[in-house]
Amino acid sequence: MRFRPLRSSPQIVRDDPPAIPAEMSAAVFDAVGDPGVLHPATIPTPSPVLSEVLVRVVAAGVNPIDAKTRAGGGVSGAITHYPSTLGFDFSGVVVQSPYEAHPFPVGTEVFGMVPFPRSGGTYAEYVVVPTLSVARKPVSLSHVEAAGVPLAALTAWGLVVETAHAHEGQRILIHAGSGGVGHFAVQLAAYFGAHVTATGSAANLGWLRELGASVVIDYATTRFEDVVGDVDVVIDLVGNVHDDTGTRSLTTLRPGGLYIPVPTGAWPEYADAAADAGVRTTSYKVIPDGGVLATIARLLESGAVQVYVDRVFPLADAAEAHRALERGHTRGKIVLSVGEA
Structure with missing residues (x-):
């Protein structure tokens, strides 16, 4: 099968990126429990190592695994400290890219998935993610739409x-x-x-x-x-x-x-x-794969596959987003709006 190539030129932000703050806003929880344990907080901004990029998150997807982890199931066993931040899906802009992460220079619009068994981390203004878990954001999608793609679409592909x-x-x-x-x-x-x-x-x-x-x-x-x-x-x-x-x-x-x-x-x-x-x-467990995500991006660009976003909540209302998710009957995805595009 043949896919038309992604248009990459509009995805580079040419202006000098702003300074990276030492702290960032996030939605965190201090112990497992119902959606009410989620609350806004200020936490340290993470730093990438050579195989990672630091992404300024514009939007973050909300998935059932997030709610299960918050409630004490899911991947809650991977939580090493509190407060902890949930979230695996993101769409945003690369703001720090060590030299080994050359496929995604600073200013590249990307989307991707934080790998298991980490408990997440995308319900925040910045997230560190391996370059192998990232792909260029489809030009035709907004960050909100793109944030609804990675975990769900990679799972469906698998x-x-x-x-x-x-x-x-x-x-x-x-x-x-x-x-x-x-x-x-x-x-x-x-x-x-x-x-x-x-x-x-x-x-x-x-x-x-x-x-x-x-x-x-x-x-x-x-x-x-x-x-x-x-x-x-x-x-x-x-x-x-x-x-x-x-x-x-x-x-x-x-x-x-x-x-x-x-x-x-x-x-x-x-x-x-x-x-x-x-x-x-048989069983199946999703793993982040930037190569597969790039293929999915081409399908999204061509219109062969579409993402549907049901509801969007601000980051500060992550608890409400979880309540909506747990009520069920969601059509497509729930997404958190985190920052400016």
Whole structure:
């Protein structure tokens, strides 16, 4: 497949960058708990090493892993000190680039993902990130839009392309197709020629069709296993967290089909049941990859894939952003506005 190259010239800010302050504003938490533990604070500005860049964050994505970590799950075990800062997604401008980080000189507009197992760090005015976890921001996207891409789109790419190996005529069922990861997964699966069935709420069914789903199912009124069967792959972004969606999904697969549960730590729960049902199951954990992110950027530039931002909150209202995320029914992504473009 051929992609047209990214236009890079408008992404360089030619003015001399401002001095980097010793301290920065951030949304932090001092102990795990409900969204109310998040609060604004002033903390030291980080410094990059030779393989990293310092990015002035314009916008930061909000993801379920952030809320899980804040509540004591997710990657909370990686937290070494408090106050701690959440956030893996960002879009912004490089303000410090040691000589080994030459692909992204000062002034380059970039987006990317802070790697696991760090507990995050993008809910702040500045973030340090390895150059291998960064790509140039698509020119056609705002920083708010770009901040909604990295973790969700990289996860969707890993599920659809690297694990399911989506191809022409393949039958894929995607649960929660209108969420952050889901709306990218539906688009990528359709882009690579798969026949996509997606579950979602009644309000999102029309939108799921626009994203590329051939069949859409209202999970509130229809048991998906009654209308779907013999699929090659199930990408399950719900699992058995709220009901038995994961267990029922195994019955929709053809013999030898592949079930991919995404909720954190879910895979072992289904191993025996999958074997009994004559299907396969595997886990997937996203890792930052600037090369894959650059490929996704080209798809975004071409219009083959789009990002949808549901709501934007100021950094100081990170707690409200988490409350909105945990209420569910988000269409696409929630993003924090951090600084000026």
